[in-house]
Amino acid sequence: MNYRIAPSILSADFARLGEEIRDVVAAGADIIHFDVMDNHYVPNLTIGPMVCEAIRPHTSAPIDVHLMVKPVDALAAMFAKAGADIITFHPEASEHVDRTLELIRDAGCKAGLVFNPATSLSYLDHVMDKIDMILIMSVNPGFGGQSFIPEALNKIRAARERIDAYTARTGREIWLEVDGGVKVDNIREVAAAGADTFVAGSAIYGKPDYKAVIDAMRAELAK
Ligand code: DX5
Ligand code: ZN
Secondary structure, eight states: OOOEEEEBGGGSOGGGHHHHHHHHHHTTOSOEEEEEEBSSSSSOBOOOHHHHHHHGGGOOSOEEEEEEOSSOHHHHHHHHHTTOSEEEEOGGGOSOHHHHHHHHHHTTOEEEEEEOTTOOGGGGTTTGGGOSEEEEESSOTTOSSOOOOTTHHHHHHHHHHHHHHHHHHHOOOOEEEEESSOOTTTHHHHHHTTOOEEEESHHHHTSSOHHHHHHHHHHHHHO
């Protein structure tokens, strides 16, 4: 399995964001996870397309924009222009999920759906062909530093089954990302359930030595 570590800059020092991104990539990060909150879909407010554009020259790592916003389409288009590589959104926040997926892909980005702890995977039934990534939330969205909800493991297993069946039929790969409360001491269990891409905010940026944390995560994944 090709595993990817995606530090969430939500827990970075925003006053030194460019440096924080370069440091985490130098420490072994594969992807930069970029959390967008609008104080409407979720009760918190973070960063928008201007910040994405500002950090774009600081790294060649893919920028994985997680939209926790409603409505979705206008911001998705702005993030595609601002240099995002992957854009995911919560299906219940979009009036027309299929259209939003098309809009993201037509803008040249990979597209994905995000599932809250209580959101059914049935949103995937008719759009697998238009999805490049599935993101399973293992916390309720809105804040970093929350505890992993164990029931998410069943959701990850169910998503992995759908992806494997789809890939066996079509030959096309879909990434399975998990977001919320992922740490060195549970990453192995999350991988065993079927995840291949791991968001970690506080677990990485909350420690002084990013490389030590990412190395420890990779050591767990190699076990
Ligand atoms: C939560 C965000 C997460 C968050 C994860 O709404 O989507 O990406 O930054 O933070 P940790 O890893 O601290 O749970
Ligand atoms: Zn996120």
